[in-house]
Amino acid sequence: MKKTGAQILCESLIKEGVEVIYGIIGGAVLPIYDTLPQYPQLRHILVRHEQGAAHAADGYARVTHKAGVCIATSGPGATNLVTGIACAYMDSAPMVAITGQVARPFIGKDAFQEIDITGITIPIVKHNYLVTDVAELAKTVKEAFHIAQTGRPGPVLIDIPRDVQQEQTDFVYPDKIDLPGYKIVSRGHPAQIKKAAKLINEAEQPVIIAGRGIIISQAYDEFKEFAEKAQLPVAHTLLGLGSFPGNHILDLGMLGMHGTGCANMAVQNADLLIAIGMRFDDRATGNTGEFAPNARVIHIDIDPAEIGKNIPTEIPVVGDIKSVLTALNEVIERREHVDWLSQIEQWRYEYPSLEIRQSDELLPQYIVHRIYEATQGDALVVTGVGQNQMWAARYFVYTKPNSIISGGGLGPMGFELPAAMGVKIGCPEKMVWCVAGDGGFQMTIQELATITQENIAVKIAIMNNGYLGMVRQWQELFYGRRYVDTKLWNPDFVKIAEAYDIPGIKVKRREEVIPAIQKAMDYPGAFLIDFLIEPEENIYPIVPPGESLARFFEPSKPEVLGGQF
């Protein structure tokens, strides 16, 4: 029996195990939407802006390890997806973005809502397709999911002209994939593993830098065994938080620009760095020329192009982290690093990472930490971008994989709310806290309607400082306190929430924090808390941009610290 392109698309999605798609309808996807009711297995979440569809699909993908699917019409629908696709690309989240395109005879004619979305997205996708023949559609979907979900995951876009959606052909879902140019190295080279083990066995001051690759590879047990067996302290990238229990004695917290003093000092003084599933982003390394000056470097990653890209690597091991760590665990020796660990404890003591200054003011660090305590860490935290993101990263102790979801690489304000929706839909049994910036929240605030329409029970904590806070902090510290265009006039967020049928409360004082969090948790649905925090609170420590990680500022000691170098 012949099927239309739209039916073939839906059936292919079902074959790929898709359950939820996020999108907005429009002329160039009408045939697909018209077909959706035939497939009740596909839940469609109607968002209020396509950026929300992409971030939601991204959040969903990160917590489920399945490609998130978003859909948009041609032209403006497709361009609205771009930020969300770029975010998924930077953070290696699997995504399949489907866009409608004008009918084939109109392509290249600047037709109404014609935009070359495959051209636009080339630099921000793992791959993309323009389907010009309905006979290619099933194969294309199959390839797209394969590419998005395997190796180093990433977004794949499929652009489908409207007439291809309507054209008919026989539906056969292929079971083989023929991609001669797509190779994944899954097992590390035995010789490299041997060399890495030798370095690990000989190291006196080793440090692991744990990235999101560990979480993507679902290698937590192997990783924990690895770190414990050779007694290797673990520093995390922002996205690597949760790959190792944050309350473990070997855990140093996050490194980098807003990393803990302990993590940064350990990395700068290491004689061996074992970088796992991370890519030496400049926010993590600081000045690369002065980064970990005495360290030899082992880099384990599935993407060969990451090796040597930013930091010279002595021993690269290319492969899937789970398999590489399994192999390494066989050959590394059980070690103890007594002196090194006591030095680390010294730094931990000197630069306490969870310390919150004594104050009557409503401090964001305090709020985040209270959310951590109230949930006993058993929550998924989705952050915005800026100070709120860093407070969320630093004052909640992440003990489980995927417990923090953040747009780390792209840093798109407005990620928080739609991503939290996707996370909640992906993990409905989990409590999801959206830690939002008052600025970022207003970039995707319209998704409150989606939350109500689809009954998505996320808890929203706005860190309302009345500023584009992170930029204000830079103005304060690096631009002579000239606050140019960072002060925000804000609406009443509680009233806004009410207008969307979401209950909320405003919190101005410290004593109100715990009851408010409790109230949000007890409420069965979505709930918003507008925390009116200390407006000019900063996130510390901070390594000024372009400086060595050893030169971090702390609030109490505003001069540059880091005496080792």
Next chain:
Amino acid sequence: MTNTKHTLIALVEDKPGVLNRIASLFRRRAFNIQSLAVGSSEHPGLSRMTTVVVGDSAQVEQVRKQLEKLINVVKVSDITEENMVTRELALIKVKASASTRSEIMQIVDIFRANIVDVAPGSLTVEVTGDEDKVNSLLGLLRDFDVKEVSRTGRIALTRGSGS
């Protein structure tokens, strides 16, 4: 590390948009390419691309690995260190009058180049060889006023029976 010219050859799928993906990658990662030439290969459906990249060996290895990540790129090799044959073709239109014509033809002969078009005021010369040869000929012809030049950029294969 020092910047040198590297010759990369790649087998790429012969599909619409592939060249765009490759060009986009070079631009976005600020790779410095000197030439790029593509044409069909011995495999149906696959083209062979030769590109000359300038950089130190770490940078060029980055280029190679980033190219290999493209789904439509099947294989990329840096053959700079290998024994290879490289060729380039150039068409050069040079001003020629009755008094200079024979001198130009002599130069063309020495380079085993060909005259492929004769017009009242000009000659068009076709030359193949490595870049040095093309550059030398071009240098000599400049004395006669070169009107137009079109060069293909380097194509290359490794020598010997292996592949």
